[in-house]
């Protein structure tokens with residue numbers, strides 16, 4: 397038999413490539429491979445003979461009967477002092493801050509790396525699993541297991557590049573010890589679903605460190621940005637969050653190591669933002685994600701995208717804590733500068749992502765229903781937006797997302813050809829956004845003045 401995960405998730409273009417189905421398969425018949433779009437998918441090495449269905453029960457994109465609300469409730473709901481917001485899930489405390497030692501090489505304030513190092517150094521865990529560069533151009537980043545605090549720092553920075561967990565989860569299953577693991581919201585959810593099914597994972601993975609996530613990108617995204625940066629040929633290495641003292645934290649740069657040994661840099665507003673915000677090379681699964689704040693993680697780190705912090709190029713974190721043990725580690729932390737901040741500031745810092753993953757998701761689910769597709773069961777209900785310009789923006793971005801993936805292949809990774817195809821779509825979107833700003837802004841002001849009106 398063909399493994400059920402392939403027909404129920406992969407064929408429906410809903411796989412984010414976490415690798416948990418492959419790691420948990422008792423027959424070991426699934427392997428994670430690149431698909432033609434530069435995303436990871438499970439593939440079958442041999443037919444499924446037992447049809448146990450474990451693969452679908454650990455997948456974050458099937459209806460396993462559990463969602464982030466029920467998992468959060470199970471893990472954190474009974475902790476004294478815990479509170480809940482629909483946007484963030486459960487929270488015990490929230491902070492703003494940084495680690496002076498770590499932030500030069502980290503994505504933002506370096507708290508994630510500081511924390512992982514501290515967990516190892518203080519003997520709270522025996523192993524840390526995080527993402528680090530590989531030096532292999534076919535697989536620039538991967539999840540790795542580290543046992544020495546200083547080694548964890550090799551993984552500092554964000555990897556906007558597909559990574560999958562099948563190898564490290566198999567490692568945890570085979571080697572005892574206490575592990576801390578980093579992950580995007582969907583990956584942490586998959587780990588939690590797997591822990592429910594597997595006692596070894598439950599016992600051994602003792603801390604989860606989540607990252608706020610707006611979207612993932614395919615491997616082709618890195619190739620495209622490298623090409624506009626002038627790093628042609630194979631990309632041998634990339635750093636995504638370079639900091640420049642004369643620019644704001646949000647105008648970071650990507651730095652590529654080209655095949656000829658040259659290093660090329662490109663800043664966010666020199667072409668990265670166009671591909672990022674228009675959702676070029678974004679996996680389809682991300683269109684159906686309603687978790688912004690990694691609601692199943694013991695602690696979640698994010699960029700402090702607030703005007704009072706983002707001007708400082710060195711970067712700062714906002715941090716949301718859900719477990720009491722994690723709060724103890726963080727509040728007793730040496731060498732960090734952290735102070736409490738209201739939870740509303742965290743929601744405010746991610747306002748754009750919340751809009752996409754919640755309000756726009758209502759609308760996307762509704763569009764699926766209109767197309768005759770069965771809408772995925774999410775925590776938000778399908779509902780058509782009453783704002784025609786928002787409908788148009790969603791449709792145009794979805795179109796660009798789809799076209800970008802095909803077009804990079806048909807253009808044979810040639811950037812001028814790719815940009816020519818994308819150009820008319822960009823123009824249409826820009827026109828629509830200008831009209832939207834002219835019409836919608838005054839309407840929003842009027843709506844805000846009328847109590848009880850929902851902002852679309």
Ligand SMILES: Cc1cc2nc3c(=O)[nH]c(=O)nc-3n(C[C@H](O)[C@H](O)[C@H](O)COP(=O)(O)OP(=O)(O)OC[C@H]3O[C@@H](n4cnc5c(N)ncnc54)[C@H](O)[C@@H]3O)c2cc1C
Nearest residue numbers: 502503504505506507508509526527551553555610698699
């Ligand atoms: C795809 C992606 C999208 C993101 N979107 C947002 C967003 O919309 N808003 C926002 O505020 N923040 C977002 N982040 C998180 C942000 O980029 C930082 O990771 C976060 O602010 C922590 O910063 P830091 O300086 O504490 O982390 P660092 O000290 O740099 O440590 C980051 C840790 O995360 C691990 N890591 C890096 N990439 C991955 C990955 N792909 N999967 C699992 N672990 C990884 C590293 O190994 C390292 O241990 C995103 C991150 C990723 C990878």
Ligand code: SF4
Nearest residue numbers: 411412414415417455
């Ligand atoms: S999202 Fe993860 S668990 Fe689901 S099919 Fe893809 S790799 Fe497997």
Ligand code: SF4
Nearest residue numbers: 582609611612682685
């Ligand atoms: S947007 Fe959601 S589905 Fe996509 S990578 Fe981030 S957490 Fe996973």
